[in-house]
Amino acid sequence: MNNVLDNEIGTRLKALRTMYKLSQREVAKRSGVTNSTISLIEQGRVSPSVDSIKKISNSFSLSLVEFLTMNVEEDGDIFFAKEDLLSFFEKGAHLKLVGANRKDRKLRFLHERYEQGASSGEHMLSCDSEEAGIIIKGQIELTVGQASRVLGEGDSYYINNNIPHRFKNVGKGDAIIISAETPPSF
Amino acid sequence: MNNVLDNEIGTRLKALRTMYKLSQREVAKRSGVTNSTISLIEQGRVSPSVDSIKKISNSFSLSLVEFLTMNVEEDGDIFFAKEDLLSFFEKGAHLKLVGANRKDRKLRFLHERYEQGASSGEHMLSCDSEEAGIIIKGQIELTVGQASRVLGEGDSYYINNNIPHRFKNVGKGDAIIISAETPPSF
């Protein structure tokens, strides 16, 4: 039996499991051990056999070593319901950020909705990140440096963010864009 | 119980143990499990608990992950009796190489004995390795490029091997140096 203190494995397992929002029984079913085993391991009340952690690791598509070494810190949620996205609003632009509670993100992923006639402020970013996006609905005029173009549904863009640029909804009704930027500017 | 095939852990343990030329009982004593356990694990007839492999790993000053990931291929011996070192001889210089049967070495570690008046050939190495050494006995004149100096017992050196250099025994009787070079030039 393990010392309940310094319960490396149980802690890792619980973190990994909750990260995936799985119940003990679900992990048990997938890995081929019982829910009791999962419970006892997480509580640090047993020192599992190599067989058991292997099975459990593999059920997460991880090797044993990967299971033992992977970064298991709280990384924010994985799935987000539409209404749960963190929202901003400024001057007719509604922005929703995917994975808001994730720290050390490598990606800023946005759902952007522009009211009719609305436009983003002129973005002039010092860091040179890269950003891509696609228009889901409406007509967006994207101005990058001196270049300008109106993009419709299905059109997309890929720009370096060190060039000043702005978005403007030039169509009727709302316009919607999905965009990503790395590294994130916020 | 493990499948006797793909017995990762038992294989690793046996390789590691024999690499250190330890008996099962010796490993048992150091790690705090019994020799029977060692035997059964090596044979792949049990799937050890995490506690057990941890204890065993630690007895080799390895973490569990290190134990699971370390390169365990036959790497040559670890300990060498004085008379077992591979010896070279050229022009009054007796060289003994530590770990001669190790492959993919990162280090060339030498015991060098120079007869009175003997000197190494002028070393001019194309690759830029680094070499350090210490004089154990006698008087060695070390010439590096234009610089030259006589080193006595306890003196040492650290040079870049892309500069031509030579050793000469300028004292009475033998002179002994212990030196190391990385990456090894032979």
Added chain:
DNA sequence: TTTAATCGTCAATTATATTAAACATAAACC
């Protein structure tokens, strides 16, 4: 050749991990 020491293995016992089934709690639904 003995004797003793050391090696890896094995059988029987003990300790422990794992299971199966119940338990307690909380949320959703009628």
Added chain:
DNA sequence: GGTTTATGTTTAATATAATTGACGATTAAA
């Protein structure tokens, strides 16, 4: 309220790992 469903936990039974003690084989010393 009662019922259902899902959660994590616990308990008693079972399976398995670990220990104890002995065995034959090997080696070295006497």
